Amino acid sequence: MPELPEVENTIRDLKPLLVGRRVQEVQILWPRLVHGKAPEAFAVELTGRQIVNTDRRGKYLLFPLDNGRTWVVHLRMTGQLHVVSAQEELERHVHALLTLDNGQQVRYRDARKFGRFYLVNGADEVTAQLGPEPLSETFTPLELFFRLQGRRNAVKTLLLDQRVVAGLGNIYADEALFKAGIDPRRPANTLTQADCNRLHTAIRQTLAAAIREGGSSLGGSSLTNYRRPIGVQGRFQQRHQVYQRAGQPCPVCGAAIERVKLGQRSTHFCPNCQRYEPPVVQSG
Ligand SMILES: [Zn+2]
Missing domain, CATH: 1.10.8.50 (Helicase, Ruva Protein; domain 3)
Known part of the structure; x- marks a missing residue:
């Protein structure tokens, strides 16, 4: 949990809320959430970037950015992404906050802390080992x-x-x-x-x-x-x-x-x- 249908619904819900938005501020509250780089470097690189699309590969959520890089999220056991007003009180177990240019905030909440963020040149860097998408033409x-x-x-x-x-x-x-x-x-x-x-x-x-x-x-x-x-x-x-x-x-x-x-x-x-x-x- 969550599996493909939950991740697909998450990405569909996020699309209208995130595509075209610019990230104004990034706060990583749980450093190990970020895979393969310092959380400070992740925050610096994501700040000011525009999210140009949303996609999914297996259980990974993909957010291509305007600089050609891709922010990738894996929710693992209990990860959740929510978009709320930045004014709203912080809930427990929120480990990352991305403030958008419209005053909304993407909040990553994860009680068991198994989820991970990646920032890569192409989603393939994370998803290359995955088998076919079960709902695609290639899966026969x-x-x-x-x-x-x-x-x-x-x-x-x-x-x-x-x-x-x-x-x-x-x-x-x-x-x-x-x-x-x-x-x-x-x-x-x-x-x-x-x-x-x-x-x-x-x-x-x-x-x-x-x-x-x-x-x-x-x-x-x-x-x-x-x-x-x-x-x-x-x-x-x-x-x-x-x-x-x-x-x-x-x-x-x-x-x-x-x-x-x-x-x-x-x-x-x-x-x-x-x-x-x-x-x-x-x-x-
Ligand atoms: Zn039976």
């Missing part, structure tokens, strides 16, 4: 099949690997595998082309629906929960079929949803709809 069923071939890891674990496909996290990997009827523990190299076709469709449909619903906001405080820059929560959590529904009936067959640990991550699935029986190897 065949591409997914090739990327899972020869890998014996559990398919769920590979879906979380940003080098295989960019932007999926725990929620949407679980939901997409349920939609495709694929056991998350199944070795990736046992997936057939037909399985990959279903999985490809399920990934795209799940992400597109989640983007439409404003992403997922889970329980918990407003500090750790995803909130859009315009202050509202996502609604897609109401449509989760398996994620955080352990013990509840599967919406398709009624069997109890199970939860297991897979690569240190909680994994939710229906033991009936996502059944995998390895082919029987004939011997003799």
Whole structure:
């Protein structure tokens, strides 16, 4: 959290608020937020620059500047970007303030402090290792099949690997595998082309629906929960079929949803709809 749909909603909300605006003042309150350079140098370079566009790559937010450089933000676990009046009282856990030329202020809030800021010549410096964008033309069923071939890891674990496909996290990997009827523990190299076709469709449909619903906001405080820059929560959590529904009936067959640990991550699935029986190897 946040994953592709939450980052996409964040960037869509920020676009009209930031594009064309000039940064008048930069305050970094948590020095380690800035990756690879001194926070003072980051502040000096960003001050006076105009934000010319907003974009997204995987879970990274991209803000190209008028000097050809790009400000990149990764929210990681609990990062949030909000735009409020600079007069508004400072909330807890705000680690960076960018005052804009219209009196508004971009505030970066992050209770767990895993998020990072970058200032680079091109977004590639940060995102070069990422796999294809799941909603783009370059992500095809065949591409997914090739990327899972020869890998014996559990398919769920590979879906979380940003080098295989960019932007999926725990929620949407679980939901997409349920939609495709694929056991998350199944070795990736046992997936057939037909399985990959279903999985490809399920990934795209799940992400597109989640983007439409404003992403997922889970329980918990407003500090750790995803909130859009315009202050509202996502609604897609109401449509989760398996994620955080352990013990509840599967919406398709009624069997109890199970939860297991897979690569240190909680994994939710229906033991009936996502059944995998390895082919029987004939011997003799
Ligand atoms: Zn089921």
